[in-house]
Amino acid sequence: MSVRVRFAPSPTGFLHIGSLRTALFTYLIARSTNGKCILRIEDTDQEREVEGAVESLIEILRWVGITFDEGPHVGGEYGPYVQTQRIDIYNKYTELLLEKGGAYRCFCTPERLKEMREQQRVNKLPTRYDRKCRDLTDAEIEKKLKSGETFVIRQKMPLNGNVIVYDEIRGEIHFDASNLDDHVLVKTNGIPTYQFANVVDDHLMGITHVTRADEWIPSFPKNALLYQSFGWEMPKFVHYPVILNKQGGKLSKRHGDVMVEEFRDKGYLADALVNFCALLGWHPKDDNEILSLSELEKCFDIKSIGASPATFDADKLDYFNGYYIRRMPTDALLLACLPYLINANLIKALDNDSFKIVKSEKVVGRAYLEGIVELEHERIKRISDVVDAVDFFFADELKYDPNILLWKKMTTAEVKENLTGLLKILDEIKTDVWNVHALEGIIGDYIKSLGFNVGSVLWPLRVSLTGRKASPGVFEVAYILGKHETLKRIKRALDLIQ
Numbered sequence: 001m002s003v004r005v006r007f008a009p010s011p012t013g014f015l016h017i018g019s020l021r022t023a024l025f026t027y028l029i030a031r032s033t034n035g036k037c038i039l040r041i042e043d044t045d046q047e048r049e050v051e052g053a054v055e056s057l058i059e060i061l062r063w064v065g066i067t068f069d070e071g072p073h074v075g076g077e078y079g080p081y082v083q084t085q086r087i088d089i090y091n092k093y094t095e096l097l098l099e100k101g102g103a104y105r106c107f108c109t110p111e112r113l114k115e116m117r118e119q120q121r122v123n124k125l126p127t128r129y130d131r132k133c134r135d136l137t138d139a140e141i142e143k144k145l146k147s148g149e150t151f152v153i154r155q156k157m158p159l160n161g162n163v164i165v166y167d168e169i170r171g172e173i174h175f176d177a178s179n180l181d182d183h184v185l186v187k188t189n190g191i192p193t194y195q196f197a198n199v200v201d202d203h204l205m206g207i208t209h210v211t212r213a214d215e216w217i218p219s220f221p222k223n224a225l226l227y228q229s230f231g232w233e234m235p236k237f238v239h240y241p242v243i244l245n246k247q248g249g250k251l252s253k254r255h256g257d258v259m260v261e262e263f264r265d266k267g268y269l270a271d272a273l274v275n276f277c278a279l280l281g282w283h284p285k286d287d288n289e290i291l292s293l294s295e296l297e298k299c300f301d302i303k304s305i306g307a308s309p310a311t312f313d314a315d316k317l318d319y320f321n322g323y324y325i326r327r328m329p330t331d332a333l334l335l336a337c338l339p340y341l342i343n344a345n346l347i348k349a350l351d352n353d354s355f356k357i358v359k360s361e362k363v364v365g366r367a368y369l370e371g372i373v374e375l376e377h378e379r380i381k382r383i384s385d386v387v388d389a390v391d392f393f394f395a396d397e398l399k400y401d402p403n404i405l406l407w408k409k410m411t412t413a414e415v416k417e418n419l420t421g422l423l424k425i426l427d428e429i430k431t432d433v434w435n436v437h438a439l440e441g442i443i444g445d446y447i448k449s450l451g452f453n454v455g456s457v458l459w460p461l462r463v464s465l466t467g468r469k470a471s472p473g474v475f476e477v478a479y480i481l482g483k484h485e486t487l488k489r490i491k492r493a494l495d496l497i498q
């Protein structure tokens with residue numbers, strides 16, 4: 001039987017990194033087995049609809065590279081793929097379940113349930129339904145229905161014994177039936193809960209492996225009993241291990257720390273997120289941890305998913321991101337950097353190939369910008385880092401404390417002297433030989449001939465050109481800035497140090 005798996009998120013408007021891991025593993029199980037990957041939107045439990053949530057979910061998954069064979073956006077034979085569009089289907093199966101004795105109508109009012117729970121709390125008992133309506137006679141039920149009493153549908157749990165379920169990763173799991181609540185399957189408004197809709201859909205959609213996070217293990221016996229009551233064959237169950245932070249606690253709730261959209265906006269690459277998430281609970285047999293999505297599609301296997309908690313290590317994500325950034329060709333790097341440079345108002349795109357430097361009005365081409373981003377290629381960990389790293393190139397007048405022009409114990413007079421000397425020799429270089437090699441040679445000779453210490457010349461030069469104590473190579477910077485701008489910046493440094 002060919003594999004059919006589904007990713008079944010509730011649309012909240014954002015994709016949690018844990019859900020990305022779930023989606024990814026599920027997708028990889030499908031792809032590595034030539035199976036089908038289905039997207040199902042589980043929106044029955046939502047208080048209110050988040051507008052555009054489904055679209056943005058599909059969009060972010062597409063950005064990551066996860067695609068579906070069936071789903072609300074691509075259709076398929078088992079649709080609709082949005083649960084709120086399947087209410088009639090659930091109604092039919094509610095009737096069937098009542099007939100089969102796997103569930104019952106509960107007419108208890110919210111007030112009674114509240115009172116019951118308070119009483120249980122006082123008596124230090126677990127708060128759960130006391131099964132008052134479990135054994136109503138047909139006549140009693142008929143009477144209540146006739147008088148218009150509202151009801152929920154509850155699952156009829158066994159009163160004792162063990163429920164034994166089998167997880168593909170953990171093996172057998174035993175649950176004491178007496179701890180199971182007769183929980184609600186369908187609410188008073190006729191809308192099913194997760195527990196009901198999920199099982200009905202998995203069955204009707206021919207799901208072969210229910211793949212989900214291990215926070216759902218407590219639902220496992222309830223699901224198994226539902227399959228039993230319906231007389232349906234159970235799919236296999238795979239619970240992915242929990243993801244903890246480095247301290248062993250729950251992942252932070254702060255959006256920026258866990259939302260995939262925010263990782264993308266900060267300049268994390270899809271390749272890095274995929275590689276990172278793939279290792280959250282799964283390990284490749286050959287220990288080679290650098291894996292692209294297409295490589296993962298070939299080598300992923302359920303058997304190598306672990307049961308023990310996975311650790312979310314942000315440094316590791318940065319490591320992967322840096323690695324994938326370094327592997328980008330320069331044109332791709334610039335393409336990724338452009339939105340950040342534009343958003344930071346450093347440049348404006350005039351057309352596909354020319355850009356205006358906002359502060360100076362100078363118009364530059366792609367090659368010029370590629371030269372700039374290439375300087376930081378090895379260093380940046382996130383694409384967004386590029387803005388801070390290179391913004392000095394786009395300044396009209398750099399702002400910095402003139403004191404940082406002084407290298408070690410240098411005096412103002414010495415700095416002035418060295419910069420003035422530099423200005424003179426740089427001015428003599430013809431623009432057509434203004435390149436890194438020439439600059440390096442000429443400035444090197446100048447330093448040597450005067451017996452200067454390298455730092456006493458290069459340090460003030462660096463600060464003049466960048467306004468910073470640390471920057472990419474100073475010859476490269478001077479080369480990219482060009483003769484005119486380089487001289488202008490040295491003159492300004494001389495003005496500032498007066």
Ligand code: GLU
Binds near residue numbers: 007008042198213
């Ligand atoms: N709707 C559930 C969630 O968002 C799906 C769990 C499952 O895959 O069964 O976590």
